Amino acid sequence: MLTCKDASHLISEGQERKLGFRERMGLKFHLLMCVYCRRFEQQIAFVRKALRELGRRAEADTEGAELSPEARDRIRKAIAERNERK
């Protein structure tokens, strides 16, 4: 019989790898009886979605970002230097 702690591990790992048959059955059985682990499972899936949304927003935030002229100079010099040595 799985504990909630075991079940939470399996739920998390289920996002990373395909669970084995016994693991899946054990988890299924536990979830049937445990409302907290069912919530945990839904919430973990939601957290993944929310993080992707956060990533999209971060991407939008970088829209106007530009390399500073100083950084460009520095990088250009570094490339030229390396190119000469080649």
Place this chain on the structure above:
Amino acid sequence: MNKNSLGSPDGWLDEHGAALYKYALMHTRDAHRAEEAVQETLLAALQARDRYEGGASARTWLIGILKHKIMDMFRRHAREVQLDDPEMLESADEGQAGEIFSLSGSWRDKPSDWGNPEELLARDEFMAILQRCLDALPQKWSRLFMLREVMEEDTEDICQELAITPTNLWTMLYRARLGLRRCLDRNWVGNAARG
């Protein structure tokens, strides 16, 4: 099939610099580190350009190198953190696990009902709390989280790049998920229910 061309290294910065920088900034969230990553990427590209086969566009090829560079920085940083405080991860976990589960393995900190959370994704306040909760995690976990959940890197690639085992990775992701879920439960759902 048409072969893509890399063009001349002199033009890389003008042509791809902005795109690389934006990508790096998004993932490092630090202007200085992002600049450094762009420079390292272009230097690495210079050295590897003979191996470019024209299958992917130059932009895609460069972004691929950039990803490695960002992971590299992350790995170096993770090592520094470990040297500074080898006990940090372990003790953080023990404390956390003890608060979340009882000794018999049942929930001590019971997940509350979030209802239908999808609509939260459009709310700025919620996203701000999510960001704060993410920032509150040990940096090593939050970076891994971003690699896995946002950059959608393969488990295998992450393990290889960071020289950790899959079991290691799963454990860290598990802890990160527990921590983040709990933080949201307390700071968003808990407040919303009370308010």
